[in-house]
Amino acid sequence: MPDLPWSVYAMLLAPLGLFLVAAVVKTWQAREARSWPQTPGRVVRSVAEVREVRVSDDDREEGHRLESRNFANVTYEYAVGGRKLRNDRISIGEDLGNFQVAVKLAKYPAGSIVTVYYNPRHPDQAVLERDLPKGLWGCLGIGTLVVLAIVFGSAFGLNQSYAYLAHHIARPDLAGLVVGFGAFGLAVALMGFAVQRQASMATRWPVVPGTIKLSGIEEYHEASEPGEARGSEMFGNRVTYTYRYRNVSYTNEWARVAAGSPATSDKMAKKLMSRYQDGATVEVRVNPDNPAEATLDARGDGRIAYVLWGIAAIFAAIAVFVATRGG
Template sequence: MPDLPWFVYAMLLAPLGLILIAAIVKTWQAREARSWPQAQGKAVTSVAEVREVRVSDDEREEGYRLESRNFANVTYEYSVAGRKLRCNRISIGEDLGNFQVAEQLAKYPAGSIVTVYYNPRHPDQAVLERDLPKGLWGCLGIGTAIVIAIIFGSAFGLNQSYAYLAHHIARPDLAGLVVGFGAFGLVIGLMGFAVRRQTSMATRWPVVPGTIKLSEMEEYHEASEPGGGRGVEMFGKRVTYTYNYRDVRYTNECARVAAGTPSASNKMLEKLMSRYQDGASVEVHVNPDNPAEATLDARGDGRIAYVLWGIAAIFAALALFVATRGG
C-alpha cells in the first residue's frame, strides 16, 4: 500500500462511492416497483422537448447554473379505480437528458397502447419501464475494479518514481516536485489525445442545417469567499442552436459569455460570435449514435488538443528543469 494520507484516497474514491450509492438506491426502487400493479394505458403525446436542468457551478452564488438539455416527453393516460391519471415518467432510472431521446420517442409513439406500472399507495406515480438496464451491476463491478486499480496503481507508481528520483537527482528534496510536474503533464497529454480522437470522429458525423439562437440577458452573482460580502453582479448570455435529425428536433449550447455590465457582455458576445447572428443558418455535425450530441465546428474543436499538448509540454519541461538543475 502506498504511504499516502487517508484523505487522499477518500478524495479519489468519493466519486465512485457516490455512483455506487446511487446504484444501490435505484436497485432498491426497481425491486419495490416489481410488485406494482399494472394497467393498460395510452401514449397521448410523444415529442422531444428542451428542459432547463440545474448543473453544479462553484463560480456562482447559487452553486448552480441552468443548462438546456433534450428530453423525450412521453405523456400517457391510464385509469386506476375509475380515476383517469396522467404521467410522463418512462423508467425508474434518472433521466439526465441528452440520451436516447429518439429511441424513446420511437418506442412509445403517440396513440400507442402502453403497459403502465403504478405505485398502489400513490397511483399518480407510474413508469413504463420498471427494470434497470441489464448488466448494470456487472458494468459497475468491472468499472469499480478498474478505477481502484488505476488509483492504487498510480499511487504506487508515483511512490516508486519518487524513490527512484530521490537517489538520482542533485536535489533529492525536489523529487516530489519532479514527480508532480511529470504526472500533471502526462494526464493533460492523455486528455489531449482523447480530445483529438473525439474530434477525428466528429469530422465523420453527418451534417444537417441548424439555426442560431441567442438567449435573453441573464443576471447572477459570482460566488464570494466565506464570510465575505456578496459576489460581483454578472450579466451573461447563452448561444444555442437548434437542428432536426431524423424528424426529431434538438437544441444544443455552443457558447456562454458573461461580464460585469450588460454592454460589456454584448461586446464579448459580438467578438466571440462574429461569424454567427441570431437566427443565422449553420451546419451542424450530429453524432448518429446519440443525436443529442452535436458540434458546429468539428475541426475547430481539435485545436483544444494542441493547447492541452502545449500545457503538457510545459509541465514536462518544468520536470526536466527541476530534475537537472536542482530548482
C-alpha cells in the same frame, strides 16, 4: 499500499462511492416496482422538448448553472379505481437528458397503447419500464475494478517515482514538486488525446442544417474567495443552436461568454456572433448514435487538443527544469 493520507484516497474514491450508492438505491426501487400492479394506458403526447437542467459549477456562488438539455416527453393516461391519471415517467432510472430521445419517441408514439405499472399506495406514481438496464451491475463491477486499479496504480506509481527521484536529483526535497508537475502534465496530455479522438470522430458525423440562437443576459456571482463576503457580479450570454435529425428537433449549446459588466458581456457575445449571426443557418454535425450530441466545428474542437498538449509540454518542461537545475 502507497504512504498517502487517507483523505487523498477518500477524495479520489468519493465519486465512485456516490455512484454505487445511487445504483443500490435504484436497484431497490426496481425490486419494489416488480410487485406493482399493471393497467393499460394510452400515450397522449410524445414529443422532444428542451428543459433547463441544473449542472454543478464550483465557479459560481450558488454552486450550479443552468444548461439546456433535450428530453423525450412521453405523457400517458391510465385509470386506477375509477380515477383518470397522467404521468410522464418512462423508467425507474433517472433521465438526465440528451440520451436516447429519438429511441424513446419511436418506442412510445402518441396514440399507442402501453402497459403502465403503478404504485398501489400512490397510484399517481407510475412507470412504463420497471426493470433496470441488463448487465448494469456487471458494468458497475468492471468499472469499479478499473477505477480502483487507476487510483491505487497511479498512487503507487507516483510514490515509486518520488522515491526514485529523491535519490537521483540534485535537490531531493524537490522530488515531490517534480512528480506533481510531471503527473499534471501527463493528465493534461491524456485529456488532449481524448479531445482529439472525439473531434476526429465528429468530422465523420452526418451534416444537417441548423439555426443559431442567442439567449439573453444572465446575472450571477462568482464563488467567493477566502476572506470575501461575496464573489464578483458577472454577466453572461449563452449561445445555442437548434437542428432537426430524422424528424426530431434538438437544441444544443455552442458557447458561453461572461464578463464583469452587461456592456462587456454583450460586446464579447457580438464578437463571437460575428462568425455565427443570430438566426443564421449553419451546418451541424450530428452524432448518429446519440443525435442530442452535435457540434458546429469539429475541426475547431480538435484544435483544443493542441492547446492542451502545449500546456502539458510546459508542465513537462518545468518538471525537467526543477529536476536538473535544483529549483
